[in-house]
Amino acid sequence: MRARRGFTLLEVMLAIAVLGIALAGLLGLQNQSLQTVLLGQETTQASLLAEALMTEVELEQFPPIGVTRGDFERLFPGQYRNYKWHKTVVPSELFPDVRKVEVHVVYGPGLRRNFTLVEFVHDPTPSGGDSDNAADEGDE
Numbered sequence: 001m002r003a004r005r006g007f008t009l010l011e012v013m014l015a016i017a018v019l020g021i022a023l024a025g026l027l028g029l030q031n032q033s034l035q036t037v038l039l040g041q042e043t044t045q046a047s048l049l050a051e052a053l054m055t056e057v058e059l060e061q062f063p064p065i066g067v068t069r070g071d072f073e074r075l076f077p078g079q080y081r082n083y084k085w086h087k088t089v090v091p092s093e094l095f096p097d098v099r100k101v102e103v104h105v106v107y108g109p110g111l112r113r114n115f116t117l118v119e120f121v122h123d124p125t126p127s128g129g130d131s132d133n134a135a136d137e138g139d140e
Contacts, residue, residue, distance in 0.1 A: 046115035
């Protein structure tokens with residue numbers, strides 16, 4: 001009897017099937033990896049945009065109480081169309097010269113994702129009562 005050389009058709013078909021299943025799993029992992037990278041990029045962009053809005057708040061003397069909404073067209077024309085924001089400014093419960101500022105950036109498909117940045121802002125103008133008393137005490 002002569003020794004066989006090579007593979008049978010059945011062996012080749014099984015090898016191709018196993019290879020196909022393995023490659024399908026690898027492609028699924030690649031897709032998941034790309035989705036994770038895109039989500040990370042969107043979240044990073046949302047945090048940078050929230051920081052840009054908060055920087056504008058810090059440049060104001062003392063933000064007015066209330067809620068404002070908008071998009072980033074004024075700051076970045078033609079960019080970030082899938083990003084919207086709203087800013088909430090409320091007075092502090094303990095200190096009259098401090099306000100709580102919350103910047104919310106919503107983004108992503110259907111604007112379902114959000115990023116929130118919170119900061120407390122102090123009124124830079126000196127309060128009249130405390131500085132007058134200190135000046136009067138120094139005169140005596």
